Amino acid sequence: MSTKEERERIELLQGTLDLLILRTLLPGPAHGHAIAKAIEFNSDEVLQVEQGSLYPALHRLIKRRWIAVEEGTSENNRRAKFYRLTRAGRKQLKVETSKWDKLAGAIARILRPAE
Amino acid sequence: MGRSKRMLDELDADIREHIERETQDNIERGMTPEEAHYAAVRKFGNVTRVKEETRDVWRVVWLDELWQDIRYGLRMLRKSSAFAAVAVLTLALGIGANTAIFSLIDAVMLRSLPVEKPSELVVLRWSARKAPRINGYMSSGDCPSNLRYAAANPSGCSFSEPIFREVRNTNQFSGVAAFANAGPLALTGNGPASMISGQLVSGDFFHTLGLKAAAGRELEMSDDSPTAAPVAVLNYGYWQSSFGGAQNAVGRTIELNGAAFTIVGVVEQRFTGITPGSDYDVWLPLAAGPRISNPRMWDNREEKVTYWWLTILGRLKTEAPMLQAQAAISGMFRNEVLHRSIPLFEAGAGMPGPPEPRGGGVPASRQVVMGGPPPAGARAVPPPPGGPQGSTVVQGAAPPAAGGQGAARIQAPFPPVAQGQAPLDAAPDAPKEPRTLSKPDDEPTVTLVNAQTGLTGARGRFANPLYVLMFAVGIILLTACSNVAGLMLARAAARQKEMALRLALGAGRMRIVRQLLTESLLLAASGGILGIVFALWGSHAIISFVANNQPRPLTFATGLDLRVLGFTVAISLFTGILFGLAPAFRSVRVDVTPRLKEGFSASTKISRGVGGRFSIGNALVVTQMALAIVVLVGAGLLVRTLQNLRSIDVGFDSHNLVIFGINPSLAGYQDAQIDSFYRDLQGRLTETPGVKSASYSMVPLLSGALMATMFNWPGTPQDRESESDVLAVGPNFFSTMQIPFNAGRGFTASDYEIAASAASRSAPPAVPTPVIVDQAFVAKFLGKENPLGKRFGQSAASQDGPASPGYEIIGVVRDTKYSDLRRETSPMMYVPQTMQGASFEVRTASDPQALVPAIRRTVAQINPNLPLRDLTTESQQIDRLLFQERLVARLSGLFGLLALALACIGLYGLLAYEVTRRTREIGIRSALGAQRGDVLRLVVNQGLWLALAGAAAGIGVALGVTRYLKAMLYDVSAYDPFTIVVVSALLVLVALVACLIPARRATNVDPMAALRYE
Structure with missing residues (x-):
């Protein structure tokens, strides 16, 4: 990996990982590794997620009952744990998304007042 | 939390899985397996930290720490077991004493009435500025009455039956019921004759209370009519004990006071009586009242607006506010008592006309029966013979002979005050017209009182002592707390080094306070648990002491309920914090360095x-x-x-005296037969070996019962009545009780004949009734005048009845206590007993208990169907008092x-x-x-x-x-x-x-x- 690449990667803001996980699960259940990959891929690999930090976040979301766990088989027929968005999680995703939009908008206005 | 455990258990596998997938991806991208694994692990991050953080997600920190505190606290307490034992025992005594007394308060005062939705149930309570002009008032003691002669602001819960019907007609309630004590009932037709207690209730009583039948059916409105077949409903407990809970008890016929009743059902188990502490064996419809009562005493009261004897309950409609119902009932009541135009006093006992002095107009049969005697019992309380003007006030418990179980159950609130009281209607300014029950400025009103608080019953009697005891145990708890606090302080001092060390090692002060508080609460909790054991034992002992001293078992259900447990938990926490807080805060206010130094070097201070x-x-x-x-x-x-x-x-010899009540009229004896029955029994008892002498009186002395009479004393204005206690006694009463004569003589056979002829009212009495008075009577009415031969209480013929020759004093005896020990001896007159229920007094040569079987045999010889009531000794009776x-x-x-x-x-x-x-x-x-x-x-x-x-x-x-x-x-x-x-x-x-x-x-x-x- 080049140094340039490293510079372009951004550390996640506190708490945004939860939001990303919820969003990632919106299309359907996925297992842990797939979630990490999806976040990386969808952000054009700009977002650098230390994959391990996914797990406390997953557990936090399970505890709040925003996602649920189910057993399943992965694409290569291995047993895997799938994480699924719950009804409450769906609702929470909406709330968090609109919060995020407001926050991003507000910060953007501050940073570029001329526009 | 099972979820967390499962998730964490699988965490390792999940992580391993994740890293394997990443490795696989890397290999697919062309890395060597070794490189791939290394890159995957690096990308994953610190596995240990991830696990730790994940675990933290699930951890409830304070709970973990609490558990730690508890384990540590237990270890500390184990280490200083002597301290712990003393502290726990101290607290257990304090908490146990409080819980015991509180469980009594709970049982007696707080437990809700055993009916459906008790909060909707109200009891009607009248109040006025002056007593209503009525000529009969009875209260079964279910709720406090305050009806005193000429006393201001009387109030009470008894109403006439017409008022009850009006209350029902107002339609303000979803249900209305009335009840009155049915008095002692002699039951035959189920084994040996026995005395039971019954309550007269309106047909809708059980329906209004929302009670179901455990067997058969409840009373219904159709049962409560004079023409309906007489029926009875049993108490569940009584059904179990006397009928063995047999289903076929329903449908059986029993005789109560000689009248046949068919048992139609059994009330559900939880209901033993509407008023806490007073239970009934059997419930009868109101209409059955005349069947079980002496007609003369019953006096057709169901139609009279001047005979107040029913307690009325109403169930509030859920949609209507209570105040609205109260206003409607109160208006109806006011209208009834102010504007009824029917004659107030029956049978020519009208109010005096203007020229006539008031004395002649006093109704003959005024009665005020408070706190006890029920309709049937009241038969024993007619006006004293020979004194047509006499009206009788019975205060306190009903006499065992007369009022029996009513009395047993509900004694008058202590101390029974009787002096200066008299029946109502003694106001000198009697109205001429119209004949109203009350005057507008009496302001008669009715308030609706929640039945839970209104029906105090026997509770009133226990309230004061219970509160005093609660205060005492509260103090004990404080003492125990400060005691343990002292122990904790001493220990905290000894542990200062430990605390300083912990603080120095970085423990938070709050953490240490919490640790010490946990120890205190552990102590308190152990004390509380042991305290509950003490409390169970203690309240059981107290209840059995109380029960042993009641003529009838007192049936307050005690035991642990949620309220008591809650109370115990609350005071345990409270005490734990109370005694733990000060030492805890002292401990952390430690200057770390000197303490540690002090510990390590020799302490100089x-x-x-x-x-x-x-x-x-x-x-x-x-x-x-x-x-x-x-x-x-x-x-x-x-x-x-x-x-x-x-x-x-007490004025008489209370040792070696057996007393019991027996009323032959319950077995059908009448008038002269009653007297000869008593003479016969008296003779047989006297002949029984071990008996020195025997006599009888209307009520026994020192039983809580009291009767008083009113008369006109010569030389005083006709409208001014004098009052004296009165007791009807049989032959040899004074020698049996060992009450010495100061002057004159005892009653002779001819005295009893005079009394009998006066009582039978077949002919107007010609001679005054002989009476024996006590010293207090002489002191009050006669002073230095010679009492013997003195006549008083004469009255001229009037609408009330024929002329009465009054009384003549034939003897003077020493003062004795009458109803109870606290009451001052007051003027007292003894009259010859005739034609009424009585209690026997049997003077024994030695241990009175030993003679009880012989006495039972003697009574059974005369009539096996006659139940004895309240067979006891005078000393036991005083103990009960x-x-x-x-x-x-x-x-x-x-x-x-x-x-x-x-x-x-x-x-x-x-x-x-x-x-x-x-x-x-x-x-x-x-x-x-x-x-x-x-x-x-x-x-x-x-x-x-x-x-x-x-x-x-x-x-x-x-x-x-x-x-x-x-x-x-x-x-x-x-x-x-x-x-x-x-x-x-x-x-x-x-x-x-x-x-x-x-x-x-x-x-x-x-x-x-x-x-x-x-």
């Missing part, structure tokens, strides 16, 4: 710097001593009261000693601890030449000063609070110096003993060992 702590210790001991004095003074006063009551001269005083004296005495013991344990603990701490100082003193006596004084002086300071403070507090006991005291001042001196001396003496033990240990300190120590 011995008692300096700890002075502050000891002043708290001292203050706690002084507080305990003071609290103990307060309880002890109260207990002392109550014990003295009991002693005073016990040593009262005094049971409240005995209960309170015993318990408060016990609690006083407990408080004293706790206070002295506290004192001992403080001194023992101090001697340990001052070992070195004592050693130095001894080395420098202090004698054993000096050392002894050093310790004892401190203890004594604390005890004296506590005693002084306690006396101050006691003087402030004992006046609240005044109503319960007899013949002893609330500030009785004797009691105060004695309990203070007791306290100081016991404190001295508590000092001596540590003091002796101090004298045994070996100076060399003490100095080498540390």
Whole structure:
């Protein structure tokens, strides 16, 4: 990996990982590794997620009952744990998304007042 | 949390899985397996930290720490097991005593009525400025009545039956019911004859209360009609005990007072009576009243607006506010009592016309029956023979002979006041027209009182003693708390090094406070658990004491319910925090460095710097001593009261006396047959071996029952009536009771004939009824005049009845106590007993209990169908009369000693601890030449000063609070110096003993060992 690449990667803001996980699960259940990959891929690999930090976040979301766990088989027929968005999680995703939009908008206005 | 455990268990596998997938991806991108694995692990991050963070997600931190605190606390308590044992025991005593008394308060005062939705149920209560002009008033004691002669603002819960019907007609309630005590019922047709208690209830009673039948059916409206077949409903418990719970009991016929009733059902188990503490065996419709009662006494009261005898209950409609119903009922009542135009007094007993003096217009059969005798029982309380003007006031419990079980169950509130009371309607300004029940300015109103609070029943009688005891146990709990706080302080002092070390190692102060509080709460919780055991045992003992002293078992359900448990938990927490907080906060206010240094090097300061702590210790001991004095003074006063009551001269010999009630009219005897039955029984009893003599009277002395009569004393205005207690007695009454004559003679056979002919009313009595009066009567009415031959109470013929020749005094006897011990002896007249129910008094040569079987046999010989009532001895009866005083004296005495013991344990603990701490100082003193006596004084002086300071403070507090006991005291001042001196001396003496033990240990300190120590 080049140094340039490293510079372009951004550390996640506190708490945004939860939001990303919820969003990632919106299309359907996925297992842990797939979630990490999806976040990386969808952000054009700009977002650098230390994959391990996914797990406390997953557990936090399970505890709040925003996602649920189910057993399943992965694409290569291995047993895997799938994480699924719950009804409450769906609702929470909406709330968090609109919060995020407001926050991003507000910060953007501050940073570029001329526009 | 199972979810968390499962998730965490699988975490390792999940992580491994994740890394494997990443490795696989990397290999697919062309890395070597080794490289791929390395990159995957690096990308994953620190596995241990991830696991830790994940675990933290699930952890409830405070719960973990709490568990840690508890484990640590338990370990500490195990390590100092002696301390823990003393503390837990102390707390258990305090908490147990509180729980026991509270469980009684709960059972007696707080438990909700055993009916559906008790909060909707109200009892009607009338009040007015002046007593209504009625001529019969009965209260079964279900709710407090305040109906006194000429007293202002009377009130009560009894209403006439017409009013009851009007209440029903107002349609303000979703259900209305009325009830009255049916009195003692002689039951035959189910084994040997027995006495049971019954209640007359309106047909909708059970329906209104929302009760179901356990067997058969409830009473219905159709049962409550004079033409309906007479039916009865049984109490579940009575059904079980007397009918063995047999289903075929329903449908059986029993005889009550000679009238046949068919049992139609059994009420569900939870309902034993509407008023707490007064249970009934059987319920009959109101319409059955005349069947079980003497018609003369029944007096057609169902139609009379002037006979108030029913307690009325209403169930509020859910949608209608109570005040609206109250306004409607009150308006109806006011209208009824103010504007009824029907004659007030029956059968020509009208109000006097203008020229006629008022005396002649007094109705003949006025009755005021309070707190007891039920309709049927009232038969025994007609006006005294020969005195047509006489009206009878029965106060207090119904006489066993007459009112029987009603009495047994509900005695009058203590103290029964009877003097100066008289029936209603004695106001001199009797209205001429219209004949109203009341006047507008009497302001008669009805209020609706929640049945739970309104139906006090026997509860009223227990309220005062229970609150006094609650106060005493509250103090004990405080003593126990301060005691344990003292122990904790001493321990905290010993643990200062530990605390300092923990603080130095970085423990948070709040964490340490929490740790210490957890230990306190652990102690309190253990104390609470042990306390519940004590409480169960204690309340059981108290209840059985109370029950043994009631003529009928008192049926307050006790035991642990949620409220009691909640109370215990609450006071355990409260005490734990109370005694734990101060030591906990002291512990963390530690300057770390000197404490640690002190611990590691030899301590140079011995008692300096700890002075502050000891002043708290001292203050706690002084507080305990003071609290103990307060309880002890109260207990002392109550014990003295009991002693005073016990040593009262009752005026007759109360030893070796068997008493029992028997009423042959319940078995169909009439008029003259009754008298000959009594004479026959009296003769047979006298002949029974072991019996010295026997007699009878309408009620036994000192049974709580009281009758009074009104008459005109010659020389006083006709409209001014005089009052005297009255008791009808059989032949040889005075010799049997050993009441000495001061002058004159006893009743002779001819005296009884005069009384009998006067009572039969077949012909107007020609001669005055002979009476025997007591010294108080002579003192009040005659002064120095010769009483013998004096006549009084004559009246001219009037609408009331024929002319009456009144009474003539034929003898004077010594004063005796009548209804109870507290009441002053008052003017009393004895009249010859005739034609009424009576109680026998049997004077025995030796142990009266031994003669009970012989007495039963003798009665059975005459008529096996006649049940004996309240067979007991006079001494037992006095014990029953005094049971409240005995209960309170015993318990408060016990609690006083407990408080004293706790206070002295506290004192001992403080001194023992101090001697340990001052070992070195004592050693130095001894080395420098202090004698054993000096050392002894050093310790004892401190203890004594604390005890004296506590005693002084306690006396101050006691003087402030004992006046609240005044109503319960007899013949002893609330500030009785004797009691105060004695309990203070007791306290100081016991404190001295508590000092001596540590003091002796101090004298045994070996100076060399003490100095080498540390």
